[in-house]
Amino acid sequence: MEVVVASGKGGTGKTFLASNLSFYLKKEFGDVVAADADVEAPDLLVSLGGARQLFWKEDFYGTLRPIIDLESCVRCWRCVEACEYRAIFKGGNGPVIDYDKCEGLGTCALVCPVEAIGLEKTHTGIIYAAESNMGIPVVTGDLDLGQGSSGRLVYVLKEKAFKLALSKGAKYRVIDAAPGIGCPVISSIAGSDLLVVVVEPTPQSVKGAERLLKVSEILKVKAVAVVNKYDLNPNFARSLSKRLKVEVAGLIPYDDAVIKSYSSMVPLLEFRPDSKAAKATREVLNYIVEGWFK
Secondary structure (H helix, E strand, C coil): CEEEEECCCCCCCHHHHHHHHHHHHHHHHCCEEEEECCCCCCCHHHHCCCEEEEEEEEEECCEEEEEECCCCCCCCCHHHHHCCCCCEEECCCCEEECCCCCCCCCHHHHHCCCCCEEEEEECCEEEEEEEECCCCEEEEEEECCCCCCHHHHHHHHHHHHHHHHHHHCCCEEEEECCCCCCHHHHHHHCCCCEEEEEECCCHHHHHHHHHHHHHHHHCCCCEEEEEECHHHCHHHHHCHHHHHCCCEEEEECCCHHHHHHHHHCCCHHHHCCCCHHHHHHHHHHHHHHHHHCC
16 A cells, blocks of 8 residues: 655645654554655655665666757757747757756657757666665655656656565555645655645645645545644644545644654654654554555
């Protein structure tokens, strides 16, 4: 079973819940594989104590970069007309590519009548797997600075996590998604069994969660919400089930112990199991596993 933990905005406690869910499943059921799909700012492995053993590491080439042979070019400008992103424009010696706008779809090469445009694979990032100090295998990625194709990187990363889970006989996979609803988040949710939406009791967080739930509805992935730091606005927090039109699995209070557990790189359920946030988190995870892991 694949569970995605996501939020419509950053700072809601998404990685907090994903790391503690991974630890909870490891402790209660044995093997679990976690994956950090926030490839622009990965930190799930850090939240689980850092790496104590590297399994493998590989380069990722996820973008095609068009290269124009100006000597072969006949200046028909079909490539300029075909590019939907306006990444090619007319230059004095032939077509010129603005690589900051290019999405690497290859349409320009397809329409070129003299095959003057080739496509070259570009290094986009890295993917690696390691065992954390909590004994949990984590597959994570790191997008190169300024590169796109984060959605494609997440897609491949999830495939790697699936294969690692198969090799280890792990029944559960926990995906820590990126904030927002962009390409990497869509790739994270697609094909998963359950989406856990972490939301704060603020209008901004609710707005992001609503958009995220629309994505899950389109992708036909069932969803449940968790309200983190609910005591910042208790009355508003208790109204979120009706506002979001989704079941709320539980409420987790604000607790300084969470900050200290982050600083110590130890999940809260292990670091301070008797803290108020840890007790509430355990109740929430119990409820989700018993009611939604089917």
